Amino acid sequence: MSHPDDWPEEAKNEISRLESANYALQQEVGLSVAKIISLQSEDDQIADGDLKRRFEEMCANIEDWTTAIEVEFLQQGREFRQAFHQLLDDDPGRRLLYCWGLLERPHDPGEEIEKLYWLGQLDTCIKIVLSRVIWQSLYAEVFIKTYPPGTNDDAAKGLDYITDAIRLGADGRPSEGQSQREPTHSQSRLTQLINRSNRISSSSE
Incomplete structure (x- = not known):
């Protein structure tokens, strides 16, 4: 490979740009990691007993x-079971049942609807339906999330960086059995420039 001083000006500029971008990324990672460390404290640790108590309180609420x-x-003179049956009889309204987790796509809608009609006859229908709606919302908005609710973007990026570092190894390179990532457009462009420079140098010798 030729000496860097002999590279085309375009290659030198590309290297300088990549170095600047790399420095900016390192600064961003440093800030994210510092933010994560600042969020860590003994107060954030929840004992199993306390976690159980909080979960039971949530169920009671x-x-x-x-x-x-x-x-x-009842105070308004309305009947939830009647409203629920009206929803079952309304085709557009049935779409809500999928959002609430009362219907699932892979199953036979007709058979599942019959079960919901049976549910609509129970005195406890309102508790079952509304509880299901709440739990479905909790799953979609809280339980399924990778990080705790309220984690800002910087902290999430820092956690992603740490996770990737653990997965790839201490040096940031893929361990045995793991495939290399595809080169970025900038890396590919830089390689082309260096190769072209080498060909020019070889032809001039």
Whole structure:
């Protein structure tokens, strides 16, 4: 390979740009890691017993909320089961059942609807339906998330960086059995420039 001083000006500029971009990324990673470290404290650690207690409190709050809704319906002279049956009879309204987790795509809609009609006859229908809606929302908005709710973008990027570093190894390179990542456009362009420079140098010798 020829000496860097002999490279075309375009290659030198590309190297300078990549070095600047790399420095900016290192600064961003440093800030993210520092943010993660600042978020860590003994107060953030939750004991198993405390976690169990909080979960039980959440279940109790959900039950209290569904009971309050049921009472409100009765005070207004409305019947939840009747409203639920109207929803089942309305084709556009049935789409909500998929969002609520009461219907699933792979299953036979007709058979599943029959089960929901049976559910709509139970006195506990309102508690079952509303509880299901809440749990479905909790799963979609909280439980399925990679990081705890409220984790900002910088902290998430830092956690991703740390996870990748662990996966790739301490030196940031893929360990045995792991495939190399595809080169970026800039890396490919730089390689082309260096190769062209080498060919020019070889032909001039």
